Amino acid sequence: MANTDRPLSPHLQIYRWPLTMASSILHRATGVGLAAGTLLLAWWLVAAAAGPQYFALVQGLLGSWLGRLIMLGFSWALFYHLCNGIRHLAWDLGHGFEKATAKTASILVISASVILTLLAWVLAYSWK
Amino acid sequence: MSSKPVKTLRSPLGRVRGLGSAKSGVSHWWLQRVTAVALVPLVLILAVVLLRIGTADHAAVVAAFRNPLLAVLAVLAIIAVFWHLRLGLQVVIEDYIHVERSKIAVLLAVTFAVFLVGALCLLSVLKLFFGV
Numbered sequence: 230m231a232n233t234d235r236p237l238s239p240h241l242q243i244y245r246w247p248l249t250m251a252s253s254i255l256h257r258a259t260g261v262g263l264a265a266g267t268l269l270l271a272w273w274l275v276a277a278a279a280g281p282q283y284f285a286l287v288q289g290l291l292g293s294w295l296g297r298l299i300m301l302g303f304s305w306a307l308f309y310h311l312c313n314g315i316r317h318l319a320w321d322l323g324h325g326f327e328k329a330t331a332k333t334a335s336i337l338v339i340s341a342s343v344i345l346t347l348l349a350w351v352l353a354y355s356w357k
Numbered sequence: 358m359s360s361k362p363v364k365t366l367r368s369p370l371g372r373v374r375g376l377g378s379a380k381s382g383v384s385h386w387w388l389q390r391v392t393a394v395a396l397v398p399l400v401l402i403l404a405v406v407l408l409r410i411g412t413a414d415h416a417a418v419v420a421a422f423r424n425p426l427l428a429v430l431a432v433l434a435i436i437a438v439f440w441h442l443r444l445g446l447q448v449v450i451e452d453y454i455h456v457e458r459s460k461i462a463v464l465l466a467v468t469f470a471v472f473l474v475g476a477l478c479l480l481s482v483l484k485l486f487f488g489v
Contacts, residue, residue: 261449264442271474277422278481281415292412311400314393321390353408 252335256313259306266303304349309342385444392441399434422485431482439475443468 244250269291276287290296316334319325325334365372376382410421422428446467454460 257449260442260445264446267438267442268474271478274478274481277415277418278484284415284418288415307400307404311397315397318390318393349404349408352405353411356409357412 247332248335248339249331252313252338255309256317259310259313262306263303263310266299266306269299269303301346301350305342305346308345308349309338312338312341312345385447389441389444392437392444395433395437396441399430399437402430403434419485419488422482423488425486428482428486432479435475435478435482439471439478443471 273287273291276284291300316325316338325331374382406421406427410418413421422431447464450460450463450467454463
């Protein structure tokens with residue numbers, strides 16, 4: 230019979246979320262989000278191959294306010310996953326495991342993803 | 358001084374091959390890294406291209422894909438993206454779906470979807486490049 234009185238180790242909702250924890254789960258979350266968003270990019274590419282009429286329809290939908298909002302989220306997820314992915318490669322080489330370094334790197338990755346997203350959208354609007 | 362050989366149930370050949378019980382060794386882990394390294398430059402280059410042609414009309418997009426360098430980079434990126442995505446989703450599915458039947462069904466669905474959408478993307482790039 231199971232002993233239900235034994236103490237349990239604290240689960241996720243008990244911990245105060247350290248930045249490193251958030252940046253770790255964000256990598257997985259953005260990865261799954263990017264997989265879904267890739268379907269939209271694939272749709273855009275297939276539409277371009279299909280012809281001008283269908284392309285205009287897809288371009289119109291992706292260019293709507295909702296389409297732009299989704300693409301904003303997609304671009305941030307892409308830059309986050311890219312920056313944090315480079316961090317993962319550094320980990321694979323044995324770098325960046327110290328507590329202070331890990332926290333600094335989390336701040337760096339999150340800041341870089343936001344800056345790159347803003348830069349991308351400024352460029353997209355200025356090249357339009 | 359001679360040390361006794363370490364007791365193990367694994368055969369000497371099995372230890373040399375280093376593939377473990379799943380018979381695939383570290384290939385999943387390694388291929389995720391290979392595709393990741395490939396995607397760093399590919400994503401950065403193609404992001405700039407997409408920002409340029411993303412808001413353009415159809416003729417400009419078609420003209421861009423007539424460039425063999427862009428077409429080749431697009432083909433490579435499509436292969437790397439869908440491969441990387443398939444490996445990543447596999448880990449997520451294996452982590453969160455514990456019912457064997459559902460797990461295998463979802464893994465199969467993701468694999469088929471990856472090949473289907475990946476093939477559609479590749480065909481689209483080829484069609485745009487050759488202009489057929």
